[in-house]
Amino acid sequence: MSNTLSPEAVQEQKPYLQWGLTEAEYDRYAALLGRLPTYTEIGLASGMWSEHCAYKYSKPVLKTFWTHNDRVLMGPGEGAGVIDIGEGKAVVFKAESHNHPSAVEPYEGAATGVGGIIRDIFSIGAKPIAVLDALAFGDPQDPHQKQLIDGVVAGIGDYGNAIGIPNLGGEVRFSAAYTKNPLVNAMCVGVMDKAKIQKGKAAGVGNALIYVGAKTGRDGINGASFASAEFSAEEAADRSAVQVGDPFMEKLVMDACLEVTRDYQDQLVGMQDMGAAGLVSSTVEMAGKANSGMVLNLDLIPQREPNMTPFEIMLSESQERMMLCVQSGAEDAIIAVFKRYDLDAVVCGHVESGHRYRLLHRGEVVCDVPVSALTTDAPVYHQASRKPARLADPAPHWQPVIDDARATLEALLQDPNVADKRCIFRRYDAQVQTNTVLAPGADAGVVRVRGTHRALAMTADSNGRYLALDPEIGGAITVAEAARNLVATGAEPLGITDCLNYGDPTKPEMFYELAESAKGIVAATKALNTPVISGNVSLYNETSGVAIDPTPMIGMVGLIEDLTAIGTPGFKQGADWIYLIGETRADFDGSLLQVLETGGVAGSLRPLDLVAEKRNQDLVLAAIRGHLTTASHDVADGGLLVALAEMSFPAGIGATLDVALPQAQLFAESQGRFLVTVPQNHQAAFEALAGPLATRIGTTGGADLVVQALDGRVAAPVAALKQLNLEGLACQLK
C-alpha cells in the first residue's frame, strides 16, 4: 500500500482494514478529528486502538479486577505495578504475552518477549532481579512442536542469560489445545527503593523528550495490530511483524536508565519503554497521562534504514528503545550518561501546551490530532456474551477405575506436564546476581532481597484444563494454585500480574469465557488478599477458527519475612511425620488423570471453597514460619501420590503411608491441599496449630514409596520413580 495516499484516497481505499480497524472505527476517528485522517494519522490509530494497546474488548472486564490494598503503591496503568515489601523496599512486577510472535518466529518472538517485560520493570526505576515464563505447547513428541519448544526456550535463555537476570522457571504445560497457538508469557520482577518510583509521563511545557537506545528499523511494523488478530493458516507471511532482540543493547540501556533514575531523580520527569506500537504508544501515553500536548520531529529519530515513512517510524517495534521526559536544561547531563554507554540518545521533541499530538517530518506536519483521540477516546466495546454449547450440558462426573495404581502413578510421573523440567530449565541461568535461594524445580522461585532479612517468592501458573470445564471456577483455581505454590515456600502472597490468553473476543462464546473467568479471579484475589497490580491481555489465540482453552496466566509474588524459614518440597530425613492438609474428594473432572485415560477433559468442577483455601494456606504459612515443618509442597497436577513422589525425589528418601481413601482418590485433584513433614519433636506444636485441618498419614524414611489405601496398596522404589520422572520430558523432546 502506498504511503502517499491522500486523506480522500485513504477514505476511498480503506487501507486501515488490513491493519485491524473497522469502517466504524475509521468513522469514529474522523469524527474525533473533525476531518479526514491522513495516512499517518489513521496508521497511528490502528496501533493505538488495537486490543494490545487499547484493551477495547477487555476493558469492561479488566475494570472488574480488584487492584488495591494497603500495600499497593502503584496499580495497573503504568509499565508495571508496585507493592511495598517493608524496610523501605518495593517489589515491581508484570507479565506480558508474546504468543503471536513466538508462533511465527519462536526464537525472536520469545527473546523479545523477555526483553520487553524487562524494560517495563526498569522503566519504573527498579532493578530486574528475576524472570519467569509460563509456556504452553502441544504434544512435545510432535516434530513441529519440538522445533517450536527448542526455539522458544533458546530465545528466552539467550536473552535472559546475556542480560544477566536469573530465570526462576515458571511453568511449561502441554496440551493439544495449544498446538496451533502456543503460549509464551514472560514475567519480570524487580526491586527498588520505594521512594524512587518513576512514572511514564511527559509533563511541563518545554521539557524535552529524549529517545534512547537502539535505532528504529522496519522490524515489527504494527506488531500490536498483528497480535490483535486471529491467525490464518498462512502465518509465514506475517514474519516481518516480528521483532529482533539484542540483549547486549538492552543491558546497556538498562544500566544507563537505572543510573539516570538514581542520579537524576529530580530532573527525570518520566520514562517509558517502547513496546507495542513503539514510538507512538510510548509518547502519546506519556502525554496522555500528564494531560500534556507534545511535538516530535521524526527527522531526529535515530533510524537504521533510509527513507522510512512516518508510518513506519512511529509503528516500528524495534527493540531496546526507551523514551525519557527530562526537565529543560538537564538534557545534556542526561544524554552524557547514555553516551558513556555508547548509546544513541537524542532530544526528539518537547512537551507543548494544549492537548495536541503533533509530528513533523521533513518540514511537514504529518500528524496533528488530539492526544485523547489516540488514548482515552479509543473505542470500548461491551461485547455480547453467550455460554458455549460445551458448557451448557456437562457430562456426568467421571470416575476412574484403577487396576494398577503403581502403573497409573508411573504414567502420571512421565506425563510431560508432571515430568521433571530440568531439560528446559537448565538452559536458563538461574543464579546470576547471586541472590537465588530456590532455583527452578521447587514450588516457587525464591530470591533474597539484599540489605534486608527478606526474600521474594514468585511463580507463574495456569491451568487451561479446568477453565475448559468452567471458566469461573477455573479462574479462581488458577489464582489459588499460584498462592499455594508461594505458601509452600513460606511466603505470604502479595499480589498478582496476569496474562489473559483467550480466543477472539468478538465471538460471544469467547467473551463469555473471558468475563466468567474474571469473576473467578476477582473472587480469589479478594479472598487471598492478592490484588492485580499489572497485566496484559492476549486475545485472538485462534487458528482457523479454533481457540485455545481459556488460559489466564497468574504471576504471583510473595514475601518471605525471615530467610531462615523457607519451605522446600523434598523430604529431609527419615522418621518425620507426614501430614495432609485439606480434604480429598472424588474430584476427577478436569484432572490430568482424566486426560491420560480418556484423551481430554469432560464434566464439571466442584466450586472452589475460598474460605477453606485461605484457612489451609494460613496454616501452612504459620507452620513454616514457626519452624515446625521440614518439607512442604502443594498437591496439584496428578494428585496426592504424585505430590508425595515429588517430595521423595530430591534426597531419594521414601515414605510409608496409610491413607483412608479409595486408591483412585490418590489421583484426585481436590483443591486447597498441601503435604508437610513435621519432625516428631514438633508434633504436639504442629497438631495444636493445625487442629482438625491436618491429617497425619505416614512417616518418611526408607528407599520406597509405600501407600496403603482402603482398597489397595502401592509400593515402588523412589529411585525408579525418579528416573521415570526425570526422563519423561527429556525423552519426548529428543
Next chain:
Amino acid sequence: MKAAVVSFPGSNCDDDLIWALETVCHQAATKVLASATTLDGFDLVLLPGGFSYGDYLRSGAIAKFAPIMAAVRDFAAAGGYVIGICNGFQILTEAGLLPGALQANTSLEFRCAQAPLVVANAETAFSNAYADGATITLPIAHGEGNYYADPATLAALEANHQVVFRYADNPNGSLNDIAGIVNAQGNVLGMMPHPERAVEALLGGTDGLGVFDSLMAATKGEPHVQHA
C-alpha cells in the same frame, strides 16, 4: 588484598564478584571499566562472567581488544594474579594469556547446573585452600565451555600440572575434563565454573570460598608490587 574487577560492556557477574569479595570475604574490591588503562596498586585482577560486547563474533573475541587488556597483560607479565571466570576465561584464552580455546558445549545448549569438580592441583595460588583431589561443587552457567587445546599443548598442561580443576561429570565436552587451568608461571587462572556463586550457604553452598581464601593466603602480607 586489593582486587580489581574488570567490567566490560556486557559483563554481568562483575557485581557478584564484588559482593563475594567485599561482603563475604571482607576484601577491598574496585570495579575497573574496560576503558581504563591502568591496574596500578592492585594485588589481584578478576575478569568476570557475562557476555562481553554481547559475545558477538565469538566469546571474548572483541573484549581482548578493550583498552584495559594491555594493562591486564602487563599486570600478568609482572607476576600479578589474574583470574578469569566463565567469560573471563574465554577472554584470557582469546587474549593469549592462557592456552587453548573454549568451544560450544557438545550439547550445543547453554548449561546451568551444579557441577561436581575435582581439585587437580591444590598447590596453586588459586587452590591452596583445597585438599589435593578434593571433590567440590560449583555452579556452571555457559554455552561455550568446551575446553580444547592441541595435543602438544594439552600434554604440556598435564606435564606441568597446570590443570587446576576437572569436571567429575563432564558437562560440556572439555578435553581431559578440564574446568580450569593456570598458565605456566602459575599466576593466571581461567575457570568456567563460578566460585563467586558458591560463597554463601543460603544460596546453596560455600565450596567456592576456597578460591578466594587461597588468593588471600597467596597475597597476604606481600601486596603485589606493580611493574614500574
